[in-house]
Amino acid sequence: MIKVGVVGATGYTGEELLEVLLRNPEVKITCLSALVERETMISDLYPKFGKKISLLCKNLDVEEVSAGSDVVFLALPHTVSMAVAPQFLKNGKKVIDLSADYRLPAEIYEEWYKTKHTDPENLHDAVYGLPELNRDKIKGAHFVANPGCYPTGVILGLLPVVKAVVDAGLTIIVDSKTGATGAGRKGTIPLSFGEIDENFYCYKANEHQHMPEMEYILSGVVGAEVQVNFAPHLLPIRRGILSTIYIQHKGLPGENEIHKMYEDHFREEPFVRLRPPGEMPQIQDVAGTNFCDIGIKVARGMLIIVTVIDNLLKGASGQALQNMNIMSGLDERTGLL
Template identity: 45%
Template structure:
């Protein structure tokens, strides 16, 4: 029997990606897609690429109506707006995968320092951070999964195994990320229009990006002690993709092949992490449209620095693909189902 899925807030980029991926998932039936603004409108009117593929209309959100129509819901609404919705869905008996930031941080005080008031603090203990490569076993039993942010996914996956082994100094880590424009969401803001972004390249939210505490939380778990780091995001004139480069000081004399072997051993049972051969480095082109995270390794002997480079598609492994991966695990399916399509190239 197919898993009945609802998408709450389905009119944005993450909602559109969920629809695209779930529409070809052999074990899923999309039973409801909500949008306050577009209720009653055919999905294909907003996403013409799905014409003849997803032939249902957007509808108003009603948790009561979902009790008999869905087993699991993806909440793709903005942070803080997700809190009451997640509570209502859980109370209605649904499992929830939340794509906002509302349940990613374990500490409510940290959340409120970066995002604002948290109205559902009691749910934080029930939420599992949805990075399957690290928390697969917890996700299996979860009723609420907090889907990771796109930047954190690209930063945590390369660094986590290295910090866990104590190979680098946890102090002074620098993370430098570049993202395509779709990371800003489906917005009409002039700041993300073609003429504003094309041929430009800029840093933004320097020292204050809200994904910083999420990265610090998970990497602190890896090394077993609190850490702070420098994270700087950049906007580049491409539609999809994140390229992240991290710099950390080595505590041991290790060569690149040893580090590659450590990463490959850690991700041995993780089908969406590809650790590249020595001398090869990720390119966003090679993960576009896919759920892969590619990782490259370089050791600078001159400065005793480990340089890790990763690439993901911010809308897939950075959002909707990872959410489907989490759903598969929660429902006892092979985590790759619905996500086997190779990257788009060029």
């Protein structure tokens, strides 16, 4: 049995982690913590965990969580993760961080997150936890930086073609739409029901903090600078991200040829599904699952790639469990739908 502690258990991704961990027969959830006024049973905070998890959710005590866990998930806001990760790592725990703190080199992180990186030492060791890209590194890792939600869908959509696109000097345009849980549980006015319901808007166009993550990871894949133009939008739904990626080029290969590149790339991937040429996936196809579904269309000198994921699963907690399974030598599908 793998003993697991969840720090940030009361947030959206923490809640989702508990759901997937409960379905993994190799896991025993041992410690829960968050910022709580007083120690409270998780089943009092989330009645759906009644008779399933009998644990107190406590304020974080690193030594107590370390003593009770083999693996610690950090489902914390950025900056909070890098304040606690070093202590868990020092205590010899395997750590999977869902925040942005360990995904980027310090100078890019500091520019986009407007704060100093306080743990450059462990940053160096963190493996970017996208299994479809880094499975072998994740296998031997003790510290994984789980990817951001938008980058997960966008990077998967581009992996089979990005090198050819960059070699040809083409522009990548990404237009993504997310459900409201993508921003976490703490409310703000733009995320309130009155602003979101029956509405649809674009925010942070070409200045969202996930854009440098896409660029950094894709540049590493290609071995040359990749530029992504990114416009995120907020949909009036709870969960799911649909990303539409546009690449324009008169000399594109035909649809069947490009489709074959995707097929070859993802054939063995347990959580990536490809639609037939010209058929596009929908958010409802993947909501509640760890899948990324991909559709491509080539017409009028344009390649359009559509990817869909559940932001809380493949975009966060599902992928985090997939990473834990890989780190622990389990079948990576264990506990995941």
